Amino acid sequence: MKPYVRPISAGWWLHRMPYLRFMLREFSAVFIAAYVIIFLVMILRISQGQAAYEAFRADLQSPLAILFHVVALLFALLHTISWFQLTPKAMAVWKGEERVPPAMLIIPNYVAWVVLSGVVAWIVLGG
Amino acid sequence: MEIHEHDVVIVGGGGAGLRAAIELGEAHPHLRVAVVSKVYPMRSHTVAAEGGSAAVIKPNDSLDHHAYDTVSGSDWLGDQDAIEAFVKEAPGEMIRMDHWGCPWSREPDGHVAVRPFGGMTIERTWYAADKSGFHMLHTLFQTALKFQATKWYHEWFATKLLVDEGRCQGITAIELLTGQVHAILAKAVILCTGGMGRLYPYTTNGAIKTADGMALSYRAGVALKDMEFVQYHPTGLPGSGILITEGARGDGGILVNKDGYRYLQDYGLGPPDPWPRLRAMELGPRDRLSQAFVHEDAKGRTIQTPFGTAVHLDLRHLGEAKINKKLPFVRELAKNYAGIDPVHDPIPVRPVVHYAMGGIDTDIHGATTVPGLFAAGECACISLNGANRLGSNSLTELLVFGRRAAAAAARFATEHPKLAKELLKKQAADEEGRIAAQFIRKQGGKERIATLRREMNLVMEESTGIYRDGKTLEPALPKIAALKERFRNVTLDDRTAPFNTELISAIELEFMLEVAEAAIHSAFQRKESRGSHQRTDFPKRDDQTFLKHSMAYRTDGAPRIGYKDVVITRWPPAERVYGK
Amino acid sequence: MANKTSQPTIRLEILRYDPEKDSAPRYQSYEVPFQEEWVVLDAINHIKDQIDGTLTHRWSCRMGVCGSCGMMVNGVAKLGCSAFLRDYYPNPIRVEPLAHFPIIRDLVVQLDGFMAKLQSVQPWIIRKEEKPVEQGEYLQSPAQHARYKDFSMCINCLLCYAACPVTELEPHFLGPAAIALAQRYNLDSRDEGREIRQETVSSHIGIWQCTLVGECSVVCPKHVDPAGAIQQAKLASTMDWYKELLWPWGGKR
Structure with a gap:
């Protein structure tokens, strides 16, 4: 009596949309890590003086670099939104016998996001 | 053949079987306990009970009220000693369920809530929304898992009771996974196999409710009691x-x-x-x-x-x-x-058909007339429910009498340690041979299981429905006998060993035909109307002749129907009055 | 009168596996009458009763509460008794045993692994001291009851295991249903066993294996939200860790 164990197909994550979304989310980490490395390189270049930094900035203007940043941004958004949506799953907040509606936990995330982005923009552009 | 040995074997993993397993685990940890069930315990049909479970808990209620409601609900056919024991132990059992984690619905102050139920003078039905049976079954199963020594035979199907010198000493069972027949020896056996709704075409019961335990004990010489009382x-x-x-x-x-x-x-x-x-x-x-x-x-x-x-x-x-x-x-x-x-x-x-008031004849400790054999739950007839069960009494019954049967079985197993192993092994080998010859290796045969089952369903519905009469019951007697005869000609598509569910269906059908015959004969012989047994040709209750339990005994031919007195303690027979 | 040709039919393609004969599963097609009110389970029972008695499956309550008839219907984990033919008609329906479980025969899968996982999370009330029955029930307010109620609705149908890719990639992973049940007891005001369960639940086979695909909660027929249970358990474990880090002398939790 030997039960049959079905083999794991290499493309299992292509079979269903939710699995694909999940793999994309996992894959997004690669881009975000790459972005962090570029960011660290930028700091290194700044420390090396104006010429090095200007050269680095020129490299960033290449179509490839721009494409990379767009893709990285999209993945960062995917990641951020997934985690915001997740908040009510991980945090069960109760009011008596009722769960606080998910939106009440998700919306503050977005509000905080917009406010913090605004603060950063103000410091960078205006401050 | 493999031989297994335990002190107490419970057949059936529903509410009664699991309650029995917990009792043995808690109070008799030295006993080797096994639960044999044809499905994983959480699939048992207790899972489908919805409304709740009755027990006196509120200050406006009393044990006497609960007892009187049950007695009058039973149309005075319930044994009053059993009913008194039941209502007395019910609250403790229900509180235990709370302590084990059953998610009872609550009052605002944190006490358990109760809802009204049919035929009850006072609301006393504890409930977990409308999934009471589901929650009770899972609570019992999960609690039973606490006792690590309990041996679980998941998906093993009992085919026969091993009886030697008039004493039950185990069972044979098919291990579904392999198709092998095993002998499971035990000093005491408790049947908790549930009811027989699948005798009928339209029933609330799941596919697994096929009268298995009733047929097993009937074949072993125990009477089936009050089988004509079927609740719609x-x-x-x-x-x-x-x-x-x-x-x-x-x-x-x-x-x-x-x-x-x-x-x-x-x-x-x-x-x-x-x-x-x-x-x-x-x-x-x-x-x-x-x-x-x-x-x-x-x-x-x-x-x-x-x-x-x-x-x-x-x-x-x-x-x-x-x-x-x-x-x-x-x-x-x-x-x-x-x-x-x-x-x-x-x-x-x-x-639609819902519940069998009748079943394996037991005393108030769950003991049958075969020493070493006990029964509890819907398969048993204690008799708590008489001619008509009140809604929400059956879930409580599983607890009270599951525990009682376990206590009695533990006592019996301790006092009777010796098993006639060699003789039992031979019996088990014979059973293995019978199953092979009758089903797996059988040549010829042309009757399909589904056809015979369907015809049995129709005979039951025609003859033993909500209203019965002699004119439909009498022709049903030869009809069911003929179906039993035709069963000998049954044929299986599936002759393989592993997980042969067709074989199980065939044996279940054989069980059901036997129990159906007992029910029809019991109904034919009871020439009165009482509770769920309404004869249009005998519309009155007749306490003179029939304030008695019907007892169907298996013979080589048609069942023999005898009678046994009802136990009356404090509530003499009276008219059932509702609506006033 | 309906005659043979006017009776509409629907095709079921069922994955079959006979451990005695087959080295690998194969599909077999059956043509069954299409009835508006039939579910996939009815069609399978029709095949079993009338066409092919060797077809093997589990079922009992046919009302979505016993949890026996979990299967893959067109690749999605469903209860056979809750998947209506009319939602697929006139297209054929592909029926397979629950994904990620070893196949015993046809639609019957092996559950031993799950049963061991269930027992390992100790899904029963654990107390330092038992309350005597004579003292009555525990008081539990409706609000306390609501905290764990949804997680107590699991029927162990195992659709969530079939939907979770981690259970396939990491066979030791406790899985959604077992963790949800552990969390059900952890959140019950009558229970004091969380610390004991934590040893299993937050171990290497427990909550941290979950990568939050979230499909377990999507397929759950009883809205248990095991994904939520796991994330809440993760959050609680993380809080434990911080508490111990920031207040090492505070005693365990």
């Missing part, structure tokens, strides 16, 4: 028979005919108002409500559905919030299986 639940979905709980009426639901009229007032259950009112109208006992449906149908005042006639269970006035809180499963079932949202539309319902 008044509110099943037409066609599928899916149960819509009595709790729906307990919470205020009403039954109306095609004109929107609360017809129960025409059948001795009224007046309709004030509503809700205990022991009246929709909260009358199940036998009376199902009988009223038949009359209403005969008058042409029912509703036509694609699956036969029906009446309406109307919950709309309860409102969405209350329905969602107390009857969410009813809403889900009605939506899925009737295409009706009870918030907006009434649910079509009709009576």
Whole structure:
């Protein structure tokens, strides 16, 4: 009596949309890590003086670099939104016998996001 | 053949079997206990009970009230010593369920909540929304897992009781995974195999309710008691028979005919108002409500559905919030299986077979007349339920008598340590040979299981439905005998060993035919009307002759029907009065 | 009168596996009458009764509460008794045993692994001291009851295991249903066993294996939200860790 164990197909994550979304989310980490490395390189270049930094900035203007940043941004958004949506799953907040509606936990995330982005923009552009 | 040995073997992993397993684990940890079940325990049909479980807990209630309700509900056929023991132990059992984690619905102050149920003078039905059986079964199973020494035979199907020198000393069982027949020896065996709803075409019962334990003990020489008493639940979905709980009426639901009229007032259950009112109208006992449906149908005042006639269970006035809180499963079932949202539309319902009051003859400790053999739950007849069970008594019965049977079996196993192993092994080998010869290796045969099952269902419905009479019962006797004869000619498509569910279905059908015959004969012989047994040719209750339990004994031919006195302690027979 | 040709039919393609004969599963097609009110389970029972008695499956309650008839219907984990033919008609329906479980025969899968996982999370009330029965029930407010109620609705149908890719990639992973049940007891006001369960639940086979695909909660027929249970358990474990880090002398939790 030997039960049959079905083999794991290499493309299992292509079979269903939710699995694909999940793999994309996992894959997004690669881009975000790459972005962090570029960011660290930028700091290194700044420390090396104006010429090095200007050269680095020129490299960033290449179509490839721009494409990379767009893709990285999209993945960062995917990641951020997934985690915001997740908040009510991980945090069960109760009011008596009722769960606080998910939106009440998700919306503050977005509000905080917009406010913090605004603060950063103000410091960078205006401050 | 493999031989296994235990002190106590429980057959069946539903409410009664699991309660017994917990009792043995807690109070008798030195005993080697095994649970043999044809399905994983959480699949057992206790899971489908909805409304709740009765026990006296509130200060406005009393044990005497609960006992009287049960006695009168049983149309005085219940044994009053059993009923008194039952109501006394019920509250403790239900509190234990709370301590084990059963998610009972609560009052605002944190105490358990109770809801009204049919035939009860005072509301005393504990509930977990409308999934009480589900929660009780899972609580019991999960609690039973605590006792690591218990041996679980999941998906093993018992085929025979091993009896030597008049004492039950084990079972044979098919291990579904491999198809092998094993001998499981035990100093005591407890049958907790559930009821027999699948004898009938339309039932609330799941596929597994095939009278297995009743047939096993009947073959071993134990009488089947009160088999003519079969409860029709008044509110099943037409066609599928899916149960819509009595709790729906307990919470205020009403039954109306095609004109929107609360017809129960025409059948001795009224007046309709004030509503809700205990022991009246929709909260009358199940036998009376199902009988009223038949009359209403005969008058042409029912509703036509694609699956036969029906009446309406109307919950709309309860409102969405209350329905969602107390009857969410009813809403889900009605939506899925009737295409009706009870918030907006009434649910079509009709009576369907629900419960066997009769079963394996036991005393109030669950002991049968075969030493070493015990029974509890729906397969047993103690008799708590007599001629008609009150809704919400059966879940409690599983607990009270599951525990009692375990205690008695433990005592017996301790006092009778010796087993006649060699003889038992030979018996088991014979059984293995029988199964192979009769089913797996059999040549020829042309009867399909499904055909015979269908015909049996029709014979049962015709002869032992809500109303019976001699003119339909008498021809049913040779019909069921003929079906038994035709069963010898049964053939299987599947002759392989691993997980042969067709083989199991064949043995289940063999069990059911045997029990069906006992039921029809018992019904034919009882020439009176009492509770769920209504004879149109004998419309009156006859205490002179029939204040007795029917006892069906197996013979080589037709069953022999004898009688046994009912135990009366404090409530002499009287008229059943509802609706006043 | 309906005759043979006017009766509409629907095709079921069922994955079959006979351990005595087959080295690998194969599909077999059956043509069954199409009935508006039939579910996939009805069609399978029709095949079993009338066409091919060797077809093997589990079922009992046919009302979505016993949890026996979990199967893959067109690749999605469903209860056979809750998947209506009319939602697929006139297209054929592909029926397979629950994904990620070893196949015993046809639609019957092996559950031993799950049963061991269930027992390992100790899904029963654990107390330092038992309350005597004579003292009555525990008081539990409706609000306390609501905290764990949804997680107590699991019928062990195992659709969530079939939907979770981690259970396939990491066979030791406790899985959604077992963790949800552990969390059900952790959140029950009558229970004091969380610390004991933590040893399993937050171990290497427990909550941290979950990568939040979230499909377990999507397929759950009883709205248990095991994904939520796991994330809440993760959050609680993380809080434990911080508490110990910031207040090492505070005693364990």
